[in-house]
Amino acid sequence: MAERMTTRQLTVRFGNAEAVRRVDMEIPPRSVTAIIGPSGCGKTTFLRALNRMHDFTPVARVEGSVRLGDREIYGNGMNPVELRTRVGMVFQRPNPFPTMSIRQNVTYAPKRHGLARGPELEELVERVLRQAALWDEVKDRLDHSATSLSGGQQQRLCIARALAVEPQVLLMDEPASALDPTATQKIEDLIYDLKQEYTIVIVTHNMQQAGRVSDHTAFFYMGHLIEYGATDDLFTNPRNERTEAYITGRFG
Amino acid sequence: MSTETFVVNPVRLRLRMVRDHAMVGLCVLALAAAVVPLVWILWDVMAIGAANLSWAFLTELPGPPTVGGGGWANAIVGSAVVVGMAMLMGVPVGVGAGIYMSEYGDNVLGRATRFLSEVLAGIPSIVAGVVAYGLIVVTMGRFSAMSGAVALAILFIPVVAITTQEALRLIPRDQREASFALGMAEAPTTLRVVLPAAMGNVLTGVMIATARIAGETAPLLFTAFNNRFWMEGLDQPTATIPVNIYAYAISPFPEWHDQAWAGAFVLLAIVLVSNVIARTLWARRARFMRGE
Ligand SMILES: Nc1ncnc2c1ncn2[C@@H]1O[C@H](COP(=O)(O)OP(=O)(O)O)[C@@H](O)[C@H]1O
Numbered sequence A: 001m002a003e004r005m006t007t008r009q010l011t012v013r014f015g016n017a018e019a020v021r022r023v024d025m026e027i028p029p030r031s032v033t034a035i036i037g038p039s040g041c042g043k044t045t046f047l048r049a050l051n052r053m054h055d056f057t058p059v060a061r062v063e064g065s066v067r068l069g070d071r072e073i074y075g076n077g078m079n080p081v082e083l084r085t086r087v088g089m090v091f092q093r094p095n096p097f098p099t100m101s102i103r104q105n106v107t108y109a110p111k112r113h114g115l116a117r118g119p120e121l122e123e124l125v126e127r128v129l130r131q132a133a134l135w136d137e138v139k140d141r142l143d144h145s146a147t148s149l150s151g152g153q154q155q156r157l158c159i160a161r162a163l164a165v166e167p168q169v170l171l172m173d174e175p176a177s178a179l180d181p182t183a184t185q186k187i188e189d190l191i192y193d194l195k196q197e198y199t200i201v202i203v204t205h206n207m208q209q210a211g212r213v214s215d216h217t218a219f220f221y222m223g224h225l226i227e228y229g230a231t232d233d234l235f236t237n238p239r240n241e242r243t244e245a246y247i248t249g250r251f252g
Numbered sequence B: 001m002s003t004e005t006f007v008v009n010p011v012r013l014r015l016r017m018v019r020d021h022a023m024v025g026l027c028v029l030a031l032a033a034a035v036v037p038l039v040w041i042l043w044d045v046m047a048i049g050a051a052n053l054s055w056a057f058l059t060e061l062p063g064p065p066t067v068g069g070g071g072w073a074n075a076i077v078g079s080a081v082v083v084g085m086a087m088l089m090g091v092p093v094g095v096g097a098g099i100y101m102s103e104y105g106d107n108v109l110g111r112a113t114r115f116l117s118e119v120l121a122g123i124p125s126i127v128a129g130v131v132a133y134g135l136i137v138v139t140m141g142r143f144s145a146m147s148g149a150v151a152l153a154i155l156f157i158p159v160v161a162i163t164t165q166e167a168l169r170l171i172p173r174d175q176r177e178a179s180f181a182l183g184m185a186e187a188p189t190t191l192r193v194v195l196p197a198a199m200g201n202v203l204t205g206v207m208i209a210t211a212r213i214a215g216e217t218a219p220l221l222f223t224a225f226n227n228r229f230w231m232e233g234l235d236q237p238t239a240t241i242p243v244n245i246y247a248y249a250i251s252p253f254p255e256w257h258d259q260a261w262a263g264a265f266v267l268l269a270i271v272l273v274s275n276v277i278a279r280t281l282w283a284r285r286a287r288f289m290r291g292e
C-alpha cells in the first residue's frame, strides 16, 4: 500500500517570495523520512505541497512536479480531494473536531468515502485506534468528546483519524512539538511501528528526534534542499558545511 | 546590565490613580444609564402586565370595546404564525448567505452580498413593510399573514446572515484543513465541521433576530394588518401581539390599556422563555464540545 513520492524541481512561491526552491527529492516507501532545518526554511511549505494543501492559499504558486507512485499529483488526472485520501496529514497542533466524539472523529471521513459501515466501521475504529496506541486509553469512552482527551491523546487521535482513510503516505508536521516528553515518546514509538505499512514524512526541528525515528533525513536551508541521505550518514558525516553547522548547533 | 533604577514619581503615580478611578467611575455611570431604564421598563411590564393577565386573555377572542373582557388568543396565535413563517423562510436564506459570505465570499458576489446585508440590517423596519406591501399585498389585493411574514423575513435575514458569517469566521483554519486533509471536499467540510462548531453563535444570532422581529409593529401595520377574529388562512389578515399593543394602547378605553400591558407581558415572556429553552438545549452540546 505504501507509495513512493518524487519531487522534481519543486518550487513554491507566496507572491514573489520563494519558500521552496527547485527541490528534487525521492521519498522511499515503508520508511521514515525526516525533514530538518532552521525555522522558516520551508519545511512546512514543502510538506504541504505533497498533498496540495496550498490549493487553499490563494497567493501560493506551485511549480515543478510531484509524483505519487507514477502519477503526477498536479496533473489533470489527479483530483486533489482524492489525492488527500492517499496522502494524509497530521498537523503541528492537535486539531480533533470538537463537535464530534472520539469515535466520530475516526469515522467522519471513512464513512463518507464509503470505506466501511456498520460492524466494519466499528472494527475500523478499533483497528486504527490500536495502531495509534490509543485504544486502551479510550475504549470505554468512545462517545466522549474528543476535546476531553489530553494533548498527546488528541494528537494520537488525529493520527488514527488520518489512518482511517487508509492513506499510502502520511505527512507529519512537527507532530510532537506541542507535547510533553512522555507523549512525544509515544508518538515516536508509533511512527516507528507505522513505517512497516506507510511512507512517512516527518518535519521536525528536533535533531535528536530525527535521529531516533528516521531512516533518511533531508536538510533544508532557505528553501533549498541542501543535503539528503541516510540519517546515520547525514548526522555522523555531513557532506555540506551548512548541514554540519546546523546539526552541531552552530545556528538554527 | 544597566545600573539605572526606576524612581516612580509619587505625584504622577497619584495622578494616574486618580485618573484611573475617575475612568472606572464614568464607566459605572454609563452602565447605570443603560441598565436603569431597561430594568425599569422590564419591571413595569412584568408587574402591570402580570396583574392584568388572565386565563381568558390567553384563550379567548377580543370582546366588544366598551364591554371589556375577552382575550388575545387570535393575536398570540397570529404572532406565532407570522414569526414562525418568517423564521422558516429566513433561517435557510440567512444562514445560507452567511455561509456563502464566510466560506466562498472572497469575490465580487461575496462583497456585494456583504454590502447588501449591512445596508438591509440598517433599514428602518417600516421600509420592510412597504416592500412586502408592494410585492404581496398589492398583488393579492388584500392584507395577509404571509405578507407580514415576508416583511419580517426581510428584517430577519440580514441579521442572521451577518451573525452567521461572523460565527463561521471564528472557527480556526486548522479545523477546515483537518477535514480537507482527510480527503473531504468543501461542502461536507462546511456542513459537518465548520457549521457545527459555530452553531452556538449562529443560534445566538437567530435568537436575537427572532426577538427583534417578534416585537416589530410598523412592518405589520399594512401587511398582516389586524383581525378581530381567528385568522382564516395564511392569505388572510391576522392580529398579532405588537399591532394589538399599538392599537389598544392608543385607544380611549382604560380596559384596553390594561390588555395592552398584558399583551406586552406575554410577548416578553414568549421571547424570554424561548431564549431560555434554546440555551438550555444548547448548553449540553456546548459542554460536550468543551470536553466536560
Ligand atoms: N501562507 C503564507 N503566505 C506567505 N508566506 C508564507 C506563508 N506560509 C509560509 N510563508 C513563508 O514561507 C517561508 C517558509 O515557511 P515555512 O514553510 O512555514 O517554514 P518552516 O516550516 O520551515 O518553519 C517563510 O519565510 C514564511 O514566512
Ligand SMILES: [Mg+2]
Residues within 6 Å of the ligand: A043, A044, A045
Ligand atoms: Mg513549520
